[in-house]
Amino acid sequence: MNICLFLPNWLGDLVMAVPAIRAIRARFGPGARIVGITRPNLAGLLSGSNWINEFWYYDPRTDDPRFDTFATIQRLRTVRWDQAILFTNSLRTALLAVAGGIPERIGYARDGRAALLTHALPVPRDGGQIRRVPMVDYYLGLARAIGADSDDRRLELPLSLWGEVCADRVWKDLSLPTHGPVIAMHVGGAFGASKCWPPAHFVELARRIVTSTPAWVLFVCGHREREVVRRIAREVSHPKVVSMADQPLDLQTLKSCLHRCTAMVSTDSGPRHMAAALGKPVVTLFGPTWPVVTANPTVESIDLQVSLDCVPCGQPRCPLGHHRCMEELSPDMVxxxxxxxxxxTQFRSVA
Known part of the structure; x- marks a missing residue:
């Protein structure tokens, strides 16, 4: 059996899709060929698992002809598919599945694409409004639609030998302790500037952690946050505050580094979902978004959000211009x- 999964385009969403992907593999067994189509920047996130046989990469905005729409349609047409499950909500992926000749197409009836799906699932609603539900449950609904019944919401991510080797090098290069607490921090958010906590707050928090506890602080980052975390680490100016700005930034390395950390402090961003999937406690700084969307009873987490009339607004930039939702989350609260x-961690190490 040949099954095509059009996987989520965002890092955090792909992590939250893991329970559904796992359920689909369990439903069809090891003999099924399951191909996952996702963005090139998400390469390596699920490496090491047996859930997906092959990853194909697709980006409609790319200049790389290997990953563009035409190449993807051509490649899809080389396989005799049985069905496609569309984790994405876009009209584009439904059109891609049709153009690729996939006879059975399962997805939520959103973005005007219901007529392109052979099995169009109703979107959860309250009256006429789409109801915000945990994304883990939203994706599990897709799995149930093809008979992959599961209530297992547990997140997980496999580690790879390559990631472990690279993490060994990061720990050595940054003189991080092999025993003792290390707190990972992430400052960014692909959604927009409204998700970001002020750099000065991160400076104050990191300085307080390393001067009043035995913990180290490791700032993780993607390519866009490199310069920001460099500036934060320079401003703190403490040997126990280090960053990955000049280290490998692939997802396999990041997984292994987060796995070695004690806990994470992060904006509502992809790496915090990775840490949760690796069993790490996460303190998440929420501003314009809804904590219910990422809620998961299997995750050890503290969600911090100030109470304001404008929260949450769901906007990538503060429409009122004051950004109070993040400004008023104080370093002391975090x-x-x-x-x-x-x-x-201290107690356990002594014990």
């Missing part, structure tokens, strides 16, 4: 939230 995880 420090108090992460401190128990540091203390717990």
């Amino acid at each position: 420090f108090q939230a992460v401190l128990p995880y540091i203390s717990r």
Whole structure:
């Protein structure tokens, strides 16, 4: 059996799709050929798992002819597919599945694409409005539609030998401790500037952690955040505050580095979902987005969000221009939230 999964385009969404992907593999067994189509920048995230046999990369905005729409349609037409499951909500992926000759197409009836799906699932609604539900449950709904019944919401990510080798090098290069607490921090958010916590707050928080506890702070980043985390680390100016700005930034390395950390402090961004999937406690700084969308009872997390009339707005930039939702999340509030995880690690190491 040949099954095509049009996987989520965002890092965090792909992590939250893991329970559904796992259920689909369990439903069809090891004999099925499951191909996952996703963005090139997500390469390596699910490496090491047995859920997906092959990854194909597709980006409608790319200049690389290997990953463009024409190449993807041509490649799809070389396989005799049984069905496609569309994790994405876009009209584009439904058109791609039709153009690729996939006879059975399952997805949510959104973005005007219902007529292109052979099995169009109703979108959860309250009255006429789309209801915000945990994305893990939203994706599991797709799995159930093809008979892959599962209530297992547990997130997980496999580690790879390559990632472990690279993480060894990162730990050595940055003189990070092999025993003792290390707090990962992530400053960015692909959604937009409204998700970002002020750099000065990160400076204050990192300085307080390393001067009042035994913990180190490791700033992780993608290519866009490199310069920001360099500036934050320079401003803190403490040997126990380091960044990955000059280290390998592939996802396999990031997985292994997060796995070695004690806990994470992050904006509502992809790396915080990775840390959660690796079993790490996460303190998440919410501003314009809805915590319910990422809620998962299997994850150890503290979600911090200030109460304002404008929260959440769901906008990539603050429409009122004051960004109070993130400005008023104080470093002290975050420090108090992460401190128990540091203390717990100390207790365990002594024990």
